[in-house]
Structure formats: C-alpha cells, structure tokens
Amino acid sequence: MTFAVHAIRFASRPGVRGQHFLGHDARSHEPHPTAYSVWLATDGEHTVLVDAGIDPDRPAPIDGLVFHGSPVDGLAALGVDPAQVGHVVLTHLHYDHTGTVAAFPAARFVVQRAELAYWTGPVAARIRREQWLVSRADVEHLTGRARDRLDLVDGSVEVVPGLEVHHVGGHTAGMQVVRVRTAAGPVVLASDAAHFAENLDADHPPPILHSVPDVHAAFDRLRELAGPDGIVVPGHDPAVAGGNTVVRLA
Numbered sequence: 593m594t595f596a597v598h599a600i601r602f603a604s605r606p607g608v609r610g611q612h613f614l615g616h617d618a619r620s621h622e623p624h625p626t627a628y629s630v631w632l633a634t635d636g637e638h639t640v641l642v643d644a645g646i647d648p649d650r651p652a653p654i655d656g657l658v659f660h661g662s663p664v665d666g667l668a669a670l671g672v673d674p675a676q677v678g679h680v681v682l683t684h685l686h687y688d689h690t691g692t693v694a695a696f697p698a699a700r701f702v703v704q705r706a707e708l709a710y711w712t713g714p715v716a717a718r719i720r721r722e723q724w725l726v727s728r729a730d731v732e733h734l735t736g737r738a739r740d741r742l743d744l745v746d747g748s749v750e751v752v753p754g755l756e757v758h759h760v761g762g763h764t765a766g767m768q769v770v771r772v773r774t775a776a777g778p779v780v781l782a783s784d785a786a787h788f789a790e791n792l793d794a795d796h797p798p799p800i801l802h803s804v805p806d807v808h809a810a811f812d813r814l815r816e817l818a819g820p821d822g823i824v825v826p827g828h829d830p831a832v833a834g835g836n837t838v839v840r841l842a
C-alpha cells in the first residue's frame with residue numbers, strides 16, 4: 593500500500609531573509625516570502641495529517657499573516673472531514689504547527705516525548721526567544737481533553753504501515769520529521785527541520801533553533817531518509833506549492 597501526499601498551504605507572510613537564516617549578513621533585509629502549510633497522507637485506509645497549522649480565528653503571535661483559508665478548509669477541498677483523520681503527527685509544538693488540534697475529535701496525536709517535556713518543563717517559559725512560539729492553549733488541549741489520544745514517542749516509530757516519524761531535534765528539542773511511502777518513492781516531510789530548500793542546500797540553519805549541531809545533523813538525516821529515490825519537502829518554502837493552496841506532492 594502506498595500513500596498519496598498533499599501539501600495544503602493555508603497562509604503566507606512576507607518575511608525577510610534575516611528571519612530565516614542564522615546570522616546577520618548584507619542580505620538579511622531582503623524580502624523572503626514564507627508559506628505556512630500542513631500535509632495530508634492518505635492510502636485509502638489511513639488518513640494522517642502532518643501538523644495542525646494555525647486557526648485563522650485566533651490571534652497569531654506574528655504580524656503579516658495572510659490566510660488562504662484554515663487547514664480544515666484545505667482538508668475539505670480534498671474531501672476529508674476532520675472526524676476522518678485518524679492521526680495528527682505534530683512535528684513540533686510551535687504555534688504555527690498546533691493551531692487546530694481541537695478540530696480533530698478522533699485523531700491520535702503523535703508527539704516526541706522530548707518535545708512535550710521541553711515545552712512543559714521549567715526552562716522553555718523562561719527563554720524569551722522561545723516562550724512566544726508555543727500556544728499554551730494547544731498544549732493544554734493535548735495534555736488535557738485529548739490526553740487519552742496523545743501518543744508520546746521516542747526516536748523512530750512507524751505510525752501506520754508506510755508512514756514513520758523520526759526524531760531529529762535541532763530546530764526544537766523534539767523536532768520530528770515524517771517519511772511516507774508513495775508510488776513515486778519516499779517523501780520526507782521536513783517541516784521545520786528545513787524551512788526552505790536553501791537551508792538544506794546552503795547548509796544554513798534558521799535563526800530559531802534549539803541546537804546548531806543538531807540542525808546540521810538533521811539536514812544529513814533528511815537526505816539519508818529520502819535516499820536516492822526520495823524527495824525532501826521543506827516546511828515553509830513557497831516553491832513547494834507554487835501559487836496553489838493545495839498541491840499533490842506524490
């Protein structure tokens with residue numbers, strides 16, 4: 593059995609390069625448009641959503657977001673009702689990846705144990721660079737109302753046959769990436785392990801990160817997981833969907 597994989601781009605934001613590449617240089621002020629997406633993997637039996645995006649009806653902690661719809665609208669365009677979603681893999685717990693968790697009444701939520709431990713531990717709330725990046729309401733939903741559907745995992749785990757998560761760290765403590773078996777070969781959903789193709793191609797980390805060495809190790813791991821026949825899908829790169837809001841990746 594193989595999966596079809598779609599990217600659903602629900603928002604865009606005009607950014608600058610300095611927000612996406614670590615260190616200041618002469619190009620830091622240059623425009624650098626940013627896409628916000630979730631990803632859907634379906635094989636006729638399983639419906640897996642990768643990340644939960646942002647709820648357009650709630651205030652987001654960043655300026656300039658232009659919504660194309662909600663992630664749930666994107667699923668509807670693909671004929672998927674939220675109640676059909678069996679798993680929501682949360683690649684990490686930044687607000688732009690958890691915003692609609694409450695919309696999936698039957699889904700199991702797959703999160704690395706190290707990720708939840710970091711955001712609910714004593715340190716993250718004290719780090720100014722980090723604290724605004726997490727939605728306490730979303731974390732409270734996962735550990736409260738949805739706690740019986742929260743699957744905390746460690747390392748590499750097969751979620752359903754043909755779809756695996758792999759802990760890579762780097763961007764956040766428990767950052768995980770998703771490898772999906774498709775008819776066209778492996779599709780590796782990098783999410784924020786590589787925001788843009790340029791992060792990977794130029795070996796240039798993003799400025800928001802947990803560990804520089806682990807970001808570079810994650811770049812290597814993404815390539816290794818894709819292998820010679822696979823593709824790596826960066827998390828915030830507008831080139832992935834072009835001008836579309838829903839695009840089939842494989």
Ligand SMILES: [Zn+2]
Pocket residue numbers: 686688689784827828
């Ligand atoms: Zn993100």
